[in-house]
Amino acid sequence: MKTTTFSSVLLMLSTAAFAQRGGGPPLTSLKTVPVPAVPGIEQYVRDQAALVVxxxxxxxDMQAGSDGRTACASCHFHAGADHRVQNQLAPPQTSTAGITPNRTLTAADFPFHQPGNLDAPRSVAGSAGTFQRSxxxxxxxxxxxxGADLFSSRFSLNGRQTRQVTSRNTPSVINAVFNVRNFWDGRASNIFEGSALAWRDGHLVTEQVRLENSSLASQAVGPVLNEIEMSYTGRSFAKVAEKLLTLRPLGRQAVSAGDSVLGAYADASGVGLAPEYSYRRLIETAFEPAYWAAPEGGQMAANFSLFWGLAIQAYETTLISNxxxxxxFLEGNTQALSALEQQGMREFLGGRSQCTQCHQGAEFTxxxxxxxxxxxxxxxxVTPIEDDPGLENGAFKxxxxxxxEFTGPYFHDGGQATLEQVMDFYARNGDFRAGGNLGPGIGQIRLNQQDRTAIVAFMKALTDDRVRFQRAPFDHPSLCISTGHEEPAAGVLAADTTDGRFASSAIDRWALIPAVGKDGAVAPLQTFDELLRGIGNDGSRAHNLTQPCVP
Ligand code: HEC
Ligand code: HEC
Structure with a gap:
């Protein structure tokens, strides 16, 4: 639609749906969008609430990682994403270039690419995962x-191994259930496929699993065995099962008695789940006995990737910020947006910004x-095609x-620290335009400074306060996250002498993400830019990464 005047915005409120350029569903409240159901899941699941637990x-659970300290949440702890600033650099996806491990990013590093400086060495702000070990x-x-240290030439400094870093920036898991396919390049298929061992009429039979609307399950089975993210090289799902089935869930982490999902299961000590809620018991409660009750034993471990995928998908499906x-505002509360935010909305929907060619509907995608x-x-x-082709020819989700507001740094390369920088990028119609087709509207964006300010204000009105204050369903257990390595002198990393097998690994620094219950925290989340600038380290922001942690 064309640039809308204020009065026509108000008129359209009665329908509360804004048609937009690029077609697709109109802009409505996210509450009007159905959550995709998974047809046929009842074959496997008998208790959906237990599945979410x-x-x-x-x-x-940090125990899921090979080092016993790396969870999915280690990179998805902050509005579903990651805003750490130290040891977060990696070479681009297809590049063998070097980076300086353990560096602390500063505001001056951003944006990574600027007109006139596009030949500068390129790197990606990703997420630190695990050490390279067999x-x-x-x-x-x-x-x-x-295990044992393997030597990574990319992630080491003067002979000392650092945690490896992903070659793409971490997107948020919140609202990811609405994506047809997940990952920046869409490689997590909406069809979750695999095989399962079923106990039928006194026999164990292999069945094919094929579930639609299950991109999150397809995605979830990836990082567990990924040797940069969570796993030592050569681990199998059966081994993950063998380990977790002997451990108390969240055995090293605080769980709030007020947690919206886990509170009723929390141990009275405040740490982990109570002993009766083992992973075995949780699986038995959630899943049909045909998938775990065979008398031979070993069936539960054999089906662990099925349990893992469907359970994590069920939890992530609750992470909807609507x-x-x-x-x-779209539901009729005209006071909910300021005049500037409403102006930003008109610019966002309007012809000069082109935003809704690609960010459509209530989901904004x-x-x-x-x-x-x-x-x-x-x-x-955002980057040259040869650095990372994405889906194909440099196309990204x-x-x-x-x-x-909270998921910076932005883009698949994490190269922009602020929404203002993102708007400058769009106003100059992208950085690397050579070699192939650009998406619709790129080249035609015309945004003056005022438009950019208004659109940034509008984008900040897309925050759900339950995310800002970590209230249910966005409450969670505590977590120790690695925030780089001890570096007593520049370029010299201290060695971890506590374990001979890992003698070439650098010592971690750990920061606490405190547990919160359903009522969340008092302080709002810190933005990436605030962390870069040390704003909120006095406790006025949550997740400021200043509190130490012992994993
Ligand atoms: C070391 C950091 C790290 C860990 C650990 C990690 N992730 Fe991620 N996650 C990422 C990165 C980086 C991406 C983007 C990768 C890509 O697109 O190629 C991602 C992508 C995703 C996405 C896709 C979101 C989207 O919009 O495309 C989901 C969902 C997700 N992760 C969930 C999980 C789950 C579940 C686990 C645990 C099984 C996990 N992650 C473990 C870093 C991590
Ligand atoms: C041609 C399609 C297209 C248009 C037009 C477009 N975007 Fe995007 N947007 C994308 C894609 C694709 C990405 C991810 C790019 C990447 O990382 O390489 C993205 C990323 C972003 C991000 C970063 C989000 C994150 O989590 O990293 C923001 C913010 C954003 N766009 C806002 C806007 C605004 C505001 C407009 C209008 C001025 C706009 N976009 C126009 C396709 C588009």
Whole structure:
């Protein structure tokens, strides 16, 4: 639609749906969008609530990583994403270039690319995962697995190994259930496929699993065995099962008695789940006996990736932020948006910004399951195609923009620290335009300074306060996250002498993400830019990473 005047915005409120350029569903409250159901899941699942309990425990459990300290949440702890600033650099996806491990990013590093400086060495702000190590075996009763250091030339400094870093920036898991396909390049298929061992009429039979609307399950089984993210090289799902089935869920983490999902299961000590809620028990409660009750034994471990995928998907499906001030506005509360934010909304929907060519509907992305069959992947010229082709020819998933205030740094390369920088990028119609097709509207964007300010204000109105204050369903157990390594002198990393097998690994620094219950925290989340600038370290922001932690 054309640039809308204020009065016509108000008139359209009665329908509370804004048609937009690029087609696709109109802009409505996210509460009007159905959550995609998974046809046929009842074959496997008998208790959906128990499935969410299991999924939340697995997602936050640091014991799942080979080092006993890396959970899914280690990179998705902050509005579903990651805003750490130290040891977060990696070479681009297809590049063998070097980076300086353990560096602390500063505000001056951003944006990574600027007109006139596009030849500068390129790197990506990703997320620190695990050390590069070979897997020997799990140790019954221990969260840390047996292994040995491997030598990574990319992630080491003067002979000392650092944690490896992903070559793409971490997107948020909040609202990811609406994506047809997940990951920046869409490689997590909406069809979750695999095989399962079923106990039928006294026999164990192999069945094919094929579930639709399950991109999150396809996604979730990836990082567990990924040797940069969570795993030593050579681990299997059966080994993950063998370990976790001997451990108390969240055994090293605080769980609030007020946690919206886990509170009723929390141990009275405040740490972990109570002994009666083992992973075995949670699986038995959630899943049909045909998938775990065979008398032979070993069936539960054999089906662990099925349990893992479906449980984490069920938990992530609860992470929907549909009560932002924009949602309230679209539901008829005309006071919910300021005049500037409403102006930003008109610019966002209007012809000069082109935003809704790719960020459509309540989900703010054309990659929504409601757009099935329509591509939601576009090239906007963030990096050269040869650094990372994405889906193909430099096209990446158009991300949803809800809570975007907290999910910096931005883009698949994490190269922009602030929304203002993102708007400058769009106003100059991208950075790397050579070599192939650009997405619709790129080249035609015309935004003056005032427009950019208004659109930034509008994007900040897409925050759900439950995310800002970590209230249910966004409450969670505590977590120790690695925030780089001890570096007593520049370029010299201290060695971890406590364990001979890992003698070439650098010592971690750990920061606490405190547990919160359903009522959340008093302080709002810190933005990436605030962390870069040390704003909120006095406790006026949550997740300021100043509190030490012992994993
Ligand atoms: C070391 C950091 C790290 C860990 C640990 C990690 N992730 Fe991620 N996650 C990422 C990065 C980086 C991406 C983007 C990768 C890509 O697109 O190629 C991502 C992407 C995702 C996405 C896709 C979101 C989207 O919009 O495309 C989901 C969902 C997700 N992760 C969930 C999980 C789950 C579940 C686990 C645990 C099983 C996990 N992550 C573990 C870093 C991590
Ligand atoms: C041609 C399609 C297209 C248009 C037009 C477009 N975007 Fe995007 N947007 C994308 C894609 C694709 C990405 C991810 C690009 C990447 O990382 O390489 C993205 C990323 C973003 C991000 C970063 C989100 C994150 O989590 O990293 C923001 C913010 C954003 N867009 C806002 C806007 C605004 C505001 C407009 C209008 C001025 C706009 N976009 C126009 C496709 C588009």
């Amino acid at each position: 299991l999924g939340k425990a697995l997602f936050w 897997f020997f075996d799990v140790v019954p009763g221990a969260a840390e697995e047996d 009560d932002s001030r924009l949602d309230q 054309a990659a929504s399951f409601r757009n099935i069959g329509r591509p939601g992947f576009f090239r906007t010229g 158009s991300p949803g923009l809800r809570n975007v």
